[in-house]
Every structure is written in C-alpha cells, then in structure tokens.
Amino acid sequence: MLPWFLLLGYVLSLPWTLTNAGITAVSGLLSLRLCHQKHTGETPPLPAALAAVAVNFIALGWLSFRHAGRDPLGLGLSALKVPLPHGIVSSVILAVVGFCLLLLLVRARKLRLIFVLLASYVFYAHWDWRFLPLIFLSSSIDWLLGHAIHNEQDHAKKKRWLVITAVVNLGVLGVFKYFNFGVDTARAVLESLGMHPPEIALRIALPVGISFFTFESMSYVIDVYRGDIEPQKSYLEYLAFVAFFPHLVAGPIVRPRDLLPQLAKQPRWSSREGAEGLFLIGVGLVKKVCIGDYLALNLVDRVFDAPMHYSSLECYAGVLGYAVQIYCDFSGYTDMAIGSALLLGVRFPLNFDSPYKAPDIQDFWRRWHISLSTWLRDYLYIPLGGNRKGEARTYVNLMLTMLLGGLWHGAAWTFVVWGGLHGSALAVHRRWHSTRFQRARVERERERHAFWVWEEGASQRRLPGKGWSPPRTWWGTLLGVLITFHFVCACWVFFRADSFQKAWLMFSQLGQLTHFHPNLPAKVLGVLGLGLCSHYVPEPLFVWARETFKRAPAFTQGVILLALLLWVREMVSAQAVPFVYFQF
Secondary structure: OOHHHHHHHHHHHHHOHHHHHHHHHHHHHHHOOOOHOOOOOOOOOOOHHHHHHHHHHHHHHHHHHHHHOOOOOOOOOOHOOOOEEOHHHHHHHHHHHHHHHOOOOOOOOOHHHHHHHHHHHHHHHHHHHHHHHHHHHHHHHHHHHHHHHHHHOOHHHHHHHHHHHHHHHHHHHHHHHHHHHHHHHHHHHHOOOOOOOOOOOOOOOOOOOOOHHHHHHHHHHHHHHOOOOOOOHHHHHHHHHHHOHHOOOOOOOOHHHHHHHHHHHHOOOOHHHHHHHHHHHHHHHHHHHHHHHHHHHHHHHHHHOOOHOHHHHHHHHHHHHHHHHHHHHHHHHHHHHHHHHHHHOOOOOOOOOOHHHHOOOOHHHHOOHHHHHHHHHHHHHHOOOOOOOOOOHHHHHHHHHHHHOOOOOOOOHHHHHHHHHHHHHHHHHHHHHOOHHHHHHHHHHHHOOOEEEOOOOOEEEEOOOOOOOOOOOOHHHHHHHHHHHHHHHHHHHHOOOOOOHHHHHHHHHHHHOOOOOOOOOHHHHHHHHHHHHHHOOOOOHHHHHHHHHHHHHHHHHHHHHHHHHHHHHHOOOOOOOOOHOOOO
C-alpha cells in the first residue's frame, strides 16, 4: 500500500498534463521503489520518498508563483489554483506544505522549529511582507510580558503587567483595524452637526489575520497570569505557535495549552491521520469552491448589490445563499487548516459543529466558530462577571460581549448591530428559561424523568441534576431549528450589507412579497439546495465516510481525491473570491 503522503502529489499531478505527470514521475518512481522496504513504528517510514514528494511540491509551487499563473510548462497550475485573494495563494500553500514536510526529516528540535517558523513567515509574507515585523514584534513582546508576569511576586504588579499587555495588543489592533473606522465615524458625526472637518488622507492597511493572532497571543499572557500554564521557555516555540501557518490568517483560534506541547515534540504520523488530513482538505475545497464561491458569484453578490432588481422570493434565496456561503467558506477554510495541520502531525480543535442544526440561539453559539465563542466566554464574559453578579448584570455582560464580538468581525456599524442582535437574542433566551413558568415546567419534567438506583441495600429514587434540560419533542426541535435559522439569516443581512441603506433595502424588498421572476438559473438553485441539504447530513454518516476513507486502500483514496479535484476544477471561477474571514 502506498504511503498516504504520496497521494496528494499524484492527485495534484495526474489530472492535468503529461508534462506535469512527468515531473512527478521522478519522485514517484523513487517512492514506489522505497515503498517495498520494511518499516515499523508511527514515524514517517520512508524519509527519501517523503523528501522527493516535498521537493516536488516546492517545485510546483515555485513555478506557479514565479510565472504568476501563466503556466509556461503546461503544468495546468492556473486551472489547479483555488481563487483566493492576491492570485495564486494555492501554489504558495503547496510550496509551504512541501517545505514543512521536510521538517519531519529533521530530528533536531531547534532546527525543526526554525523550519516551521520560516515556512509560516513565508506564507504570511505572500499577502504583504511589510507586516512581518508586526507579527514578530507582537509575538516577542507578549513572550517577554509572559515571563515578566510569571517572575513577579507582587499581585498588584502582576496585574499592572497584564494591563500593559492588554493596552499593547488592543492598541495595535485598534490602530490597524479601527483607525479608518474611527476617522470616518468622527467625520460623519461632525458633518451631521453642521461642521466641516478637514480631509484626512491617511488610510491604514489592515494586516491579514491580525484579529486572530492578536487574540491567540493575548490568551497566552492571560493564561500565564491566571496560572493555567507555565511561561514558554523556548522563544522559538512561542514564535512558531503564533505564526503557525495553517491557523495564522483565519483561525481557528488555538489555545497555547493545545498547540505549544504539539510543537515541542517530534511529530509522529500515522497513515490514518494523514488520510484524515487529506479527506478534510478535499471536503474543505468542495465546500469553498463548489458551493461557497459558486453561490457568491452567481447568487449572493448579485442579489445584495441590487436587491431592487429581484423579487422577494429571489431576495430570500439570496439571504439563504449567503448563510450557506459564509458557512461553506469559513468551515471550508477551517477544514483545510485542520487537514493541513494533520499532515504536519498537529491536531487542531473542532471549530464548527453543524451550527444551522441548533434549536436555539445559545446552541448556535456552541456550534458556530467555536474557538471564538469560547475565547469570548473565557476571556471577556466570565471576567466581566458572567452570570455571578445578578440577572441585570448578566444581561449587560451578554450584550457587551456580543457587541465587542461583532466589532471584532469588522470595523463597521453593521457588524455592531449584528453583534447586538445576537446579544439581545441570547438575553431573551436566558430570560425565558428563568421565568417562573419555564422553571415549573422543568421541575415537572424532572419528576417525570426520575430514576431508581440501588444504594446501601435499598432502592433510592433520584432526580436528574439541576443543570438537566428536558428532552425536546421532534416537532419542538424542528420549530426551534427553523426559528433559529431564520433569525440567524436575518442577522446575516447586516453582516453582509455594505451599509445600513443596503440592509434596509434588502428587508424592504423581502417585505414586498413579490412573485418569483426567472432571474436565477436552475443550477444556482440546485447548488443552494445542495448546500442546505448537505448541512443536515447526519453526523454518523459523515463519520462513516471519513473512517471508510481512512481505511480504504491508497489507490481508492487517490481516485476519490482525484474525483473531488476534478469537480473543483470544473466549478472554479476565473474571478477570485476571497475567504470571507480573511478581512477580519
């Protein structure tokens, strides 16, 4: 059986031209020969084969990057590329993954970390090399402040260092992300008062992924302050933790206690973990390109740009399309990030859990962007007091957390409204469950679900615990899912709209209740239906597909991945569709 790490090279090469297949043949023949050698253990068994595939990846990525998609050797790379911002990002990913595969041949820990760090910085520099000093300085400052907090014995001084950390990190985030927003808001307010403020020509560019790596770096210092983790002794390990390329630009937000120990040890691979990584990359590509990008270009952008040209039903389809697009776009990136990390021997936590299946808004936030929602809970909501300071304070904490969460997503008032709507819904949900009627219903259900246990020689009656919730009926679950999903979709209108005017125009058009006009092709509606239905695939079926793929022979895995990539190639558009969360 072929080693799993050869599959990606063949799948990426064979669908295209003979020239491309010929380039792969050199590494392929060497790999096939080495496959027959005996090997034991879970570490990469064939270093020479691994090196051959890695060098092939780097060559393909460099050729595509060097010639900017002109495809001078007939490699088919211009067709292979996934449309991301700034052109041929997929070729850079190829080169970076290949580069990182080489690090597994390195036994020296320090040299391996240098490999990871350099590869991650090269990956980030592809967007804008000018911001490399920013991520380096931000990481270095937080590493030093973490040690300063740990070494300080006086609690007041520890807190002072923590405040400095917050000021530095939030100050950097505020300058780069919210300077333009603040200037525009101040100008609009002054103009509404009849004043004529001077023009400010300065506009600050937004570094890609600044919200993500700022939150990750802050969580490290806060965890050190709380005593949850020890300060990281290795400077290289900490720099690699912040800059690790699979999660650098769009998450997931990985906690230091989850990632740092994995970077510190020698990666240990198994064929099943590698197959799982390839499976997730394939699923992520299909989500992003075949569903998310297609809906963005053929439905969502058209409807949101000019809702007055579409009927109410078509606007409704556009809103549903954006709900599917943003889920497939972001969860697709997350799948590819988790899969890429698995190829390098690192496992990331789950970031999405079928959020549109949620029967209430609280459950939605347990399923959507889990790494962000848990970060806001642990580092903002609970420190504000959580639900420990009374009912009124709890609602204030909820609203403040969600308002800031909305502002984290983007520097615009539409994002603040989006966060405020979700905060209000969470407050209403909490209030409903604290009413006398609801508490009495729960107590009745607890009595109904009492059970008997044998204890101390006698049968004892027990009630479910205080945190227990009564099971939902099927119709109650269905109704809850429909209400929650449509509320979330209504909030997505503010998230997607360029301005309040566009949002109100969309809602106005939805309220017209006009009939369907044949402006949307059947294929678009079919992809929309596919995206909606795929979200409700039972979890056991997805697990079965993943486990079946992991157990399949290498040839079968290659055929499946080849079919997925051919589908991606057919669906890919010439127009680049950036990942939605790259702007955050």
